[in-house]
Amino acid sequence: MTATIIDGKTIAAELRGKITADVARVTQAHGHVPGIAVVLVGEDPASSVYVRTKAKAVAEAGMRAFDYKLPATTSEADLLALIAKLNADDNVNGILVQLPLPPQIDAHKIIFAIDAAKDVDGFHPINVGRLASGLPALVPCTPLGCLRLVKSVHSTLAGMEAVVVGRSNTVGKPVTQLLLKENATVTVTHSKTRDLPAVCRRADLLIVAIGKPELVRADWIKPGATVIDVGINRVTGDDGKPRIVGDVAFEEAVQVAGAITPVPGGVGPMTIACLLLNTLRAGCVQKGILGPKI
Numbered sequence: 635m636t637a638t639i640i641d642g643k644t645i646a647a648e649l650r651g652k653i654t655a656d657v658a659r660v661t662q663a664h665g666h667v668p669g670i671a672v673v674l675v676g677e678d679p680a681s682s683v684y685v686r687t688k689a690k691a692v693a694e695a696g697m698r699a700f701d702y703k704l705p706a707t708t709s710e711a712d713l714l715a716l717i718a719k720l721n722a723d724d725n726v727n728g729i730l731v732q733l734p735l736p737p738q739i740d741a742h743k744i745i746f747a748i749d750a751a752k753d754v755d756g757f758h759p760i761n762v763g764r765l766a767s768g769l770p771a772l773v774p775c776t777p778l779g780c781l782r783l784v785k786s787v788h789s790t791l792a793g794m795e796a797v798v799v800g801r802s803n804t805v806g807k808p809v810t811q812l813l814l815k816e817n818a819t820v821t822v823t824h825s826k827t828r829d830l831p832a833v834c835r836r837a838d839l840l841i842v843a844i845g846k847p848e849l850v851r852a853d854w855i856k857p858g859a860t861v862i863d864v865g866i867n868r869v870t871g872d873d874g875k876p877r878i879v880g881d882v883a884f885e886e887a888v889q890v891a892g893a894i895t896p897v898p899g900g901v902g903p904m905t906i907a908c909l910l911l912n913t914l915r916a917g918c919v920q921k922g923i924l925g926p927k928i
């Protein structure tokens with residue numbers, strides 16, 4: 635038996651359809667078009683692709699995208715000045731500064747400068763703290779997407795043994811908070827974890843966000859487990875051509891898991907859909923409009 639493939643592309647398309655309908659409700663009933671500012675500093679090729687994809691999805695949902703492409707030599711002061719301008723702009727409901735930033739800019743300082751109410755990435759310490767405290771918060775998009783994918787195969791996570799591989803601020807830590815909120819028993823692992831394969835084998839739910847191509851092998855997976863692969867790694871295939879692989883060796887993992895996300899077409903599309911949802915939610919809060927029931 636092979637695993638159920640969790641089709642992130644289809645689940646994200648359904649979510650985006652609902653968001654588009656709700657954007658139309660907000661626009662028609664309240665005369666406000668939700669908007670997001672996407673800021674790219676420099677020309678990292680992967681970041682450029684992500685930013686283009688985000689802008690296209692924003693437009694397709696009927697929202698406004700304000701795109702800022704700044705040179706790699708931009709100073710921290712200039713970027714802070716742009717953030718201050720966007721914080722003050724009523725048409726901008728969400729602000730996303732694409733990471734990584736060039737070395738002369740302190741990313742923590744930039745994130746801290748963003749109005750927490752417009753922090754659609756959920757990286758501001760106020761939102762991080764609110765999530766950890768169980769308060770309403772803007773939550774990072776990739777963890778939100780992961781949770782929606784998990785919920786497409788599990789009606790409840792209560793009591794599940796969840797193992798998170800990776801402790802990043804963008805995925806590992808926030809997804810841990812979401813899983814705790816769902817009453818899963820969560821173990822967070824990282825590069826220093828002893829016998830990582832054995833820890834992973836305990837998992838009913840394995841979430842992998844470590845950025846190492848095909849690290850997780852079939853014998854790391856408990857038969858029937860649900861596996862969410864957050865990795866997006868560019869590698870050279872046996873044929874010499876570039877290809878994208880996840881952090882899980884999919885072809886062998888699919889033989890053991892109960893359900894698994896593919897790469898591409900798993901978590902990636904969900905991240906973008908959740909960014910749209912965060913922007914819509916933030917806009918409704920800022921304008922005092924009833925939020926989406928999505």
Ligand code: GUN
Nearest residue numbers: 730731732733734755804
């Ligand atoms: N770079 C890679 N992933 C992300 C993300 O989720 N948000 C931002 N701002 N930058 C990123």
